[in-house]
Amino acid sequence: MAATGGGDIEELVKQITDHPGVQGLIIVNTEGIPIRHTFQEQSRPLAVQYCALFQSLAMKARTAVVELDNNNDLLFLRVRSKKHEVLVAPDTKYLLIVIQRVGNDDNLPINIKKTP
């Protein structure tokens, strides 16, 4: 990932995390390892859990999309619940996961390191 220019990635991360309502961001590689996340260190197990669960869901969604039409491919996935919404952007090498607030609820058990 450093070879592709870390500055661009940092710019992207900052752009996303500065967006109002965004509570977390994870970038996963193909092995399911979070190579970049905005969780605090003690919340790292939660980040790893997000990686495993949403990577699995994204693969399932991709399978479903290709099953319906062979020429199609998954571009984006949103999972919305009563309290928060998770956006998943799959790619060949990486998976981007963004967690954002729904409405005014602010009670997610995630300790996110906020840049002042």
Add this chain to the structure above:
Amino acid sequence: MTAERVESVLELLTYTKGVTGVVVCNRDGQPIRDSFQDLDRTRAVEYADMAAELAREAAPLLYADDTLDSLRVRSRTSEVIIKCHDEFLLVVIQEFSE
């Protein structure tokens, strides 16, 4: 909600610009109503299966006190919106021009 109300909502969704299909199915993936024209309901069954599977797969991702509200699956040519309910799933398929 009365049956007439359900019908009017489904009709509204069906004729919205860009929407190519609407399916109502139960959580097991059996289509109850659909807007497709094919008699054997092939497409409705396929989308219902997809919706039920993804809803089932997504449920464990949430916290104990949270419930799944909706899923959106964006692919190259279309987007499938799956609205979840305790017993039923509403699937709306919208296409994009390339």
